[in-house]
Amino acid sequence: METRCPKRPTRRQFLSSVAFTVLAGSAAPVLARSISGSLPWEVRSADPPVQVRPGGWLFFTPEEVTTMEAVVDRLVPADELSIGGKEAGCVVYLDRQLAGFYGVSSRLYTSGPFLPGLPTQGYQKPETPAERYRAGLAGIDAWTRDNKGGKRFSELSPDEQDAVLKDLEAGKISISEQLDAKSFFNLMLSNTMEGFFADPIYGGNKDMASWKMLGFPGARYDYRDHVTKHNQPYPLPPVSIAGSTEWITR
Amino acid sequence: MTTILPRKDVVIVGLGWTGAILAHELTEEGLDVVAIERGPWRDTATDFNIGYAQDELRYAIRKDLFLQPVVEAMTMRNNTSQTALPMRDYGSFLPGNGVGGAGVHWNGHTWRFWDTDFRIADHLSERYGIGKIAELQLQNWGVTAQEMESAFDRFEYLAGISGRAGNINGQIQEGGNPFEDPRARDYPLPPMQMTYAPTLFAEVTRSMGLHPFPTPSANLSQDYINPLGIAMGQCTMCGFCERFGCANYSKSSAQTTVLPVLMKKKNFEVRTDSEVLHVDLDASKTQARGVTYVDTSGEEFFQPADMVLLCAYGLHNVRLMMLSGIGRIYDPNTGEGTVGRNYCYQTNSGAQVFFDDKNFNPFIAAGALGQTLDDYNGDVLDHGPLDFVGGAGVNCIPTNGRPISTRPTPPGTPRWGAAWKQATVKAYKATLGFSSQGSSYPTRGNYLDLDPTYTDRFGRPLLRITFDFPDNDIRMSNWVSDRLEEIAKTFGGRQYVVNRRKKGWDSVPYQSTHNTGGAIMGDNPATSAVNKYLQSWDVPNVFVVGASAFAHNAGKNPTGTVGALAFHAADAIRQQYLRTPGQPLVTA
Numbered sequence: 089m090e091t092r093c094p095k096r097p098t099r100r101q102f103l104s105s106v107a108f109t110v111l112a113g114s115a116a117p118v119l120a121r122s123i124s125g126s127l128p129w130e131v132r133s134a135d136p137p138v139q140v141r142p143g144g145w146l147f148f149t150p151e152e153v154t155t156m157e158a159v160v161d162r163l164v165p166a167d168e169l170s171i172g173g174k175e176a177g178c179v180v181y182l183d184r185q186l187a188g189f190y191g192v193s194s195r196l197y198t199s200g201p202f203l204p205g206l207p208t209q210g211y212q213k214p215e216t217p218a219e220r221y222r223a224g225l226a227g228i229d230a231w232t233r234d235n236k237g238g239k240r241f242s243e244l245s246p247d248e249q250d251a252v253l254k255d256l257e258a259g260k261i262s263i264s265e266q267l268d269a270k271s272f273f274n275l276m277l278s279n280t281m282e283g284f285f286a287d288p289i290y291g292g293n294k295d296m297a298s299w300k301m302l303g304f305p306g307a308r309y310d311y312r313d314h315v316t317k318h319n320q321p322y323p324l325p326p327v328s329i330a331g332s333t334e335w336i337t338r
Numbered sequence: 339m340t341t342i343l344p345r346k347d348v349v350i351v352g353l354g355w356t357g358a359i360l361a362h363e364l365t366e367e368g369l370d371v372v373a374i375e376r377g378p379w380r381d382t383a384t385d386f387n388i389g390y391a392q393d394e395l396r397y398a399i400r401k402d403l404f405l406q407p408v409v410e411a412m413t414m415r416n417n418t419s420q421t422a423l424p425m426r427d428y429g430s431f432l433p434g435n436g437v438g439g440a441g442v443h444w445n446g447h448t449w450r451f452w453d454t455d456f457r458i459a460d461h462l463s464e465r466y467g468i469g470k471i472a473e474l475q476l477q478n479w480g481v482t483a484q485e486m487e488s489a490f491d492r493f494e495y496l497a498g499i500s501g502r503a504g505n506i507n508g509q510i511q512e513g514g515n516p517f518e519d520p521r522a523r524d525y526p527l528p529p530m531q532m533t534y535a536p537t538l539f540a541e542v543t544r545s546m547g548l549h550p551f552p553t554p555s556a557n558l559s560q561d562y563i564n565p566l567g568i569a570m571g572q573c574t575m576c577g578f579c580e581r582f583g584c585a586n587y588s589k590s591s592a593q594t595t596v597l598p599v600l601m602k603k604k605n606f607e608v609r610t611d612s613e614v615l616h617v618d619l620d621a622s623k624t625q626a627r628g629v630t631y632v633d634t635s636g637e638e639f640f641q642p643a644d645m646v647l648l649c650a651y652g653l654h655n656v657r658l659m660m661l662s663g664i665g666r667i668y669d670p671n672t673g674e675g676t677v678g679r680n681y682c683y684q685t686n687s688g689a690q691v692f693f694d695d696k697n698f699n700p701f702i703a704a705g706a707l708g709q710t711l712d713d714y715n716g717d718v719l720d721h722g723p724l725d726f727v728g729g730a731g732v733n734c735i736p737t738n739g740r741p742i743s744t745r746p747t748p749p750g751t752p753r754w755g756a757a758w759k760q761a762t763v764k765a766y767k768a769t770l771g772f773s774s775q776g777s778s779y780p781t782r783g784n785y786l787d788l789d790p791t792y793t794d795r796f797g798r799p800l801l802r803i804t805f806d807f808p809d810n811d812i813r814m815s816n817w818v819s820d821r822l823e824e825i826a827k828t829f830g831g832r833q834y835v836v837n838r839r840k841k842g843w844d845s846v847p848y849q850s851t852h853n854t855g856g857a858i859m860g861d862n863p864a865t866s867a868v869n870k871y872l873q874s875w876d877v878p879n880v881f882v883v884g885a886s887a888f889a890h891n892a893g894k895n896p897t898g899t900v901g902a903l904a905f906h907a908a909d910a911i912r913q914q915y916l917r918t919p920g921q922p923l924v925t926a
Contacts, residue, residue, distance in 0.1 A: 120633035123379060124607035127598060134384045137396060163754040169763055190400065197411035197426045199792065208416060208844045209423045250755065257753075277754055285741040286395040301759075302766045304701055304741050307392040309585070310574035311702040318534035319697050329390045 139330060140291035142180050146187035147218065151240075152225045153179060158242035159228075162249050163280045170301040171294065173280055181283030181292035182221075191218035215266065217275065224272040227263030228252070288328045299326040340630065340638040346372045349629050349643035351614045351658065354439020355897065356883040356904040357649035358592035359496075362566075362600050363908035367916065370605045372641065374631050376409070376613040376650075377436025382593055386442075386583025394740040398581040403443050404428065405435040405651075412653065413789040414845045416806040418670065424792050424800060430844065431851040432581070433651045437610060440651060440851060441591045441897070445580040445705025445737060446556030448499045448590075449894035450490045450902070453483035453519050454717045458890060461717065462727055471727055474810060475680060475780040477889045480861040480870030483519045486902055489909070491522055493901030494554075497590035498562035498570055500527040501554035515551045517712040530559040530573065535698045535770045536709040539734035542828050548713045553735055554898070555706035556590035566599045577738040579705030589705065609633075615796060617646050617662035619877060625920060626664075626880050632796070644919060645879050645911075648857075649904075652886035656786050656856035657801040665857075665867050665876045668785050670804070676867040676875075678786040680858045681803065682891040684850040685730070685776035685811040687839045689822040691831035692748050693768045700739030700767060708735030714818050715893045716777070726813040728777035730893040732822065736771060746771065749835050770829065774818045776839070778854070778891040781808045786856045806843050815839040852896050854888035859903075861924070869924040871910035872903060878922045883907050 121128075145153060160173030160182075170176070189195060193216040205212035215223070232241045232252060241249060255261045257277075259270035283292030285299075287307065293299065299306050306326035314322055325332065347369040350357045361371050380386075380403075396402050405428070413422035434440030454461045456479040462471050503524040504514025511524075529552030532540075540550040557573040564570070573588040587594050600606055614631045618640065628642035648655040659677045660667055668678035712718055715729040738744055746769040751761040784806070788799040807815075819838045826834035860866025863875035872887050874880040883904050885896045914923050 120609065120611040120635070121379060122607060122609050123601065125602065125604060127381065127601045128379060129381065129383065134387050136387070136390050137393060164759070165756050167756055167759065169759050193426075195400075195406040195408050197407035197424045197792075199424075201791065203421065203423060205423045206416075206420065208842055208846070209414060210425055210427065210429060210846045212423055212426065253754075280754075282395060282399060282742055285745075286399075287393055290395055298741060301763055302741055302745075304739055304766075307390075309388065309392055309576040309578070311576065311699075312572070312574055314699065315531050315533055315575055315702055318537060320699075321697060322699050322702070329393060 137289055137329065139289045140180060140184045142177060142291065145183050147183045147191065148179070148186075151229070152221070154242045155225045155229055155240065156182065158249060159253070159276060160280050162246065162253055163277060164284050170297045173284060176284055176294045176297050177292040178280050178283035181286065181290050182279055184291055185279065186218045186221055192216050211271075220267060220272055220275060223264050223267050224276070227267060228256070231261060231263050289330050296326045296328055340640050342640045343642070345642040346370050347643065348372070348645045348647060349374060349641050350647045350649050351629065352376070352439060352648070352650035352654070353437045353592065353608050354434065354649065354651070355441040355592055355901055357647070358596040358600060359901065359904040360647050360649060360883060360908055361606055362596050363905070363912060365600065365603045365606050367912050368605065371607075372643075373606075373608040374612050374614050374629065374641065375437055375608055375610045377405075377610065379608070379610045380436045380438055380442065380583070380593065382583065382585065382587055386585045388585035391582055391585040392576060392578045394578075394742050397578075398740060399742055401428070401432060401581070403435065403581070403583060405433040408795070409435070410654075410794050410800070411792070412801045412803055413792050414803045414805070416804075416843055417783060418804060422789055422802045422804070425845050429846040430849045431853055432848070433653065433851065437597070437608065438592045442583050442593065443581050444556070444897060445735075445895075446589055447706045447735070447895040448494065448497065448554045448556050448898040450483070450486075450519065450521075451892050451894060451899045452716050455479070455890070455892050456481050456483055456486070465717070466721060466727070470721070473781070474727070474808065475782055477680065477780075477858070477860050477865055479859050479889045480866070481859075481906070486906060487522060489902035489905035490898065492905045493898060495526050496564055496566070496595050497556050497901070498527055498558050498564055498595070499525050499554050499556055499590070500530050500559035501525040502529050502552055504551060513551060515710070515712055516549050517715070517718045525554060527559045527562055530555055530557060530704065530707045532709070533575070533699070533702050533707060533736065534696075535736045536707070536734045538770065538829070539772055540709045543711055543825060546825065546828055548711045550709040550711045553706050553708045553710045553733065555704070557704040557706050558588050558590070564595055566596065568595055568598050570594050573704050573707075575702050575704045575707060577701045577703040577740065579703075580737055614658065615661070615798070617648075617658065617664060617880060619663060623663060624877055626877050645881070648880065648882045649884065652856065652884040653786070653801055653853050655882050655884050655886040657788070659857055659867070659882065660788050661798055664874055664880055667787055670783050670785050673782055676858070676863070676865065678856050679865070679867070680780035680855040680889055681784050681786045681805060682778035682780055682854045682888065683805060683843070684852040684891060685778050685807055685815045685839055686773060686849060687776070687815050687819045687822065687837055688771060688773040689826045689834060689836045690746055691770045691826050691829045692746075692765055692833045693770065693831040696770075697767045698736065698770060700736055700744065703736050703738050705737050706735060708733060710735070714774075714821055724817065726810050726817065728779055728811060728814045728893065730774035730776035730815065730818040732772065732774050732818070732825070734770070734772035739766070748833050770831070772822070772825070774815065774822055775893050775895070776811065776815045776818060777893040778811055779808060780855065780890050784808070807839060807841055812839060812841055852885070852891060854885040854891040854896060857882045857886040858889040859887040860889060863926045869922070871923050872907040873910070873915070873923055875922070875926060879920050881907055881911065
């Protein structure tokens with residue numbers, strides 16, 4: 089049986105409840121503080137990551153899950169080098185990202201006017217990643233229904249799916265009025281790779297599959313004993329921020 | 339309503355490298371100092387926690403420690419014929435946020451700019467004739483390397499820089515940089531132990547007659563106790579340096595070198611999560627009265643002070659001057675006005691060599707662990723027969739093997755699917771990268787001002803960056819890239835690729851957080867915003883400290899020179915300004 093510690097208060101909650109006046113900001117309240125006379129340090133004031141637990145969907149609909157799982161299994165196919173994107177948890181990763189601050193662009197500059205920009209000026213549209221996925225995944229299924237005999241993307245053969253993705257990547261097909269297919273493909277690709285290669289605590293990269301594939305030791309943090317062993321394989325397996333599955337007795 | 343607070347001797351805007359150094363120096367003088375910092379308090383144990391500091395997604399991809407565009411964005415365009423639009427996410431450069439500033443998440447390359455940089459206009463016109471630099475707006479900085487030597491020395495000893503001297507009092511030292519200016523003594527620590535890639539780079543380039551040497555590094559090669567008595571630990575080469583805080587107390591920053599002493603002083607206070615809106619001037623606009631800031635409740639405070647030190651990131655210093663009416667904003671049409679003038683960047687290119695039979699273990703790395711050669715940098719090379727001025731340091735400093743972003747593949751590799759995966763696995767450990775970090779020289783049309791359309795959350799105009807790589811710098815970078823190609827060939831790998839710098843600065847892919855200029859130092863108030871002591875010509879009780887003072891950018895990382903300028907300004911304040919407060923240290 090899994091035992092879990094009670095959720096620790098975040099630094100902000102702790103400070104606001106104990107020592108400092110809360111000054112409510114617009115979106116995310118943070119604290120103005122005056123510090124003098126010593127280095128401030130409070131127990132339990134760190135802000136550790138929250139581990140993603142698979143199970144249920146916070147952002148995607150069941151239809152979107154089916155389409156997205158088919159997409160990530162083509163971007164990162166299962167083969168002798170690693171498990172595929174679906175089994176690795178890339179869609180779980182994406183779901184939690186899109187349900188969080190990333191999905192709604194809350195850290196970005198989202199004030200207008202929204203004008204068409206030059207490529208050197210970066211993304212200039214008002215749609216957030218969450219809105220782009222909502223429109224983009226529906227658009228892909230609508231396109232395959234219209235052009236591939238009424239089938240959804242997930243119902244196509246792997247070769248047919250690859251062909252559709254290549255056309256999206258090349259900007260050869262249009263899936264939505266407001267959404268640029270090429271830029272949506274690039275968004276899916278970069279997010280899928282994030283999920284596959286990020287620490288497993290974020291829901292993708294199950295059992296550090298991608299790290300084992302590359303030989304990346306993960307969160308080890310101290311290589312002093314190997315730095316001068318030039319051109320020699322690093323001997324230890326990877327560890328995650330959450331530890332290693334190999335530490336667990338099965 | 340604005341709450342008026344009790345007066346302080348000195349108010350400092352921003353508590354990063356320069357703010358911390360100035361605060362330490364001026365509190366030693368007995369002054370009552372308050373620093374006002376927009377971001378949060380940050381310390382090693384809490385915020386760069388060894389249990390989860392090594393989180394690529396959080397810190398490198400989602401950029402947890404950086405300034406968020408929702409707090410302050412900037413607009414950009416390549417030239418005045420374009421309409422500037424906001425960088426809705428920061429990409430090409432990543433300003434810092436919070437206590438420690440960008441000094442928290444830098445890599446740690448710690449250079450001294452050359453005497454030929456500080457006297458660049460005189461030096462180049464004497465050597466090549468004035469016509470050679472006619473298309474550029476190059477200016478002397480008003481100081482010499484000799485004047486700056488002790489300030490460089492103090493910054494390097496404060497920070498425990500690991501390196502090997504190349505020139506001690508004119509004596510060339512074996513294994514160091516033979517092209518550096520004379521220094522009074524060696525670095526406080528020896529160079530870091532080298533990983534495989536820079537070791538090979540040194541062998542190959544030395545065989546070509548070039549002069550590689552260990553990059554001076556703020557990732558410490560050994561345990562160290564600095565002159566303030568603060569202890570630091572040996573770098574573990576974890577591979578999570580740039581974009582991350584260091585959990586080992588091994589990377590020099592305000593946190594690891596100054597704050598443990600500064601924070602204990604009774605005459606120092608920092609107010610965090612508090613954003614300075616502007617500097618308040620008196621009716622004559624020649625003296626600052628203090629600063630107005632807003633805390634997170636939205637309440638405004640006026641902090642009266644006898645002196646104001648702008649120690650924010652260089653770009654923010656410039657914007658604050660503009661928002662406060664300190665000096666006159668630069669106009670590229672007339673060339674008049676000084677605030678916003680001579681904005682420069684960095685002109686980089688890179689090379690990769692793909693091998694079949696080598697294992698570089700790319701994850702064993704540190705931000706500044708590597709080798710550099712200066713044979714093509716600054717004015718080391720004779721530009722007489724060449725169609726450009728300036729140059730580049732050539733660096734083999736593999737900083738990480740973090741797999742979300744560091745997955746080199748040869749040209750022509752698909753970006754996904756089975757073939758992508760095979761090529762990625764094959765190249766991950768067997769690829770050696772090196773790069774050129776090129777100078778960026780000022781032109782009349784590259785500048786900073788205030789955007790006419792876009793505003794921040796307080797309704798203040800955003801900073802507008804108008805910048806493209808000058809033709810001179812593109813010619814320089816191409817020439818240096820030819821040299822990279824010669825080196826790449828000599829490695830004898832299976833395949834190599836050289837990525838050249840092209841016209842059309844792109845704000846999206848990361849390039850460098852080395853934004854310089856805009857409030858430049860100099861000897862003429864018509865062409866510089868601050869004098870040689872970083873004192874505003876227009877408002878003499880304001881000092882503006884940071885890379886904003888660089889009259890151009892060299893082919894070197896700026897932090898060493900930024901740190902030295904902080905000590906240089908501190909000396910001027912302690913030894914001269916405090917005798918006649920409010921008066922200019924240089925007569926225009």
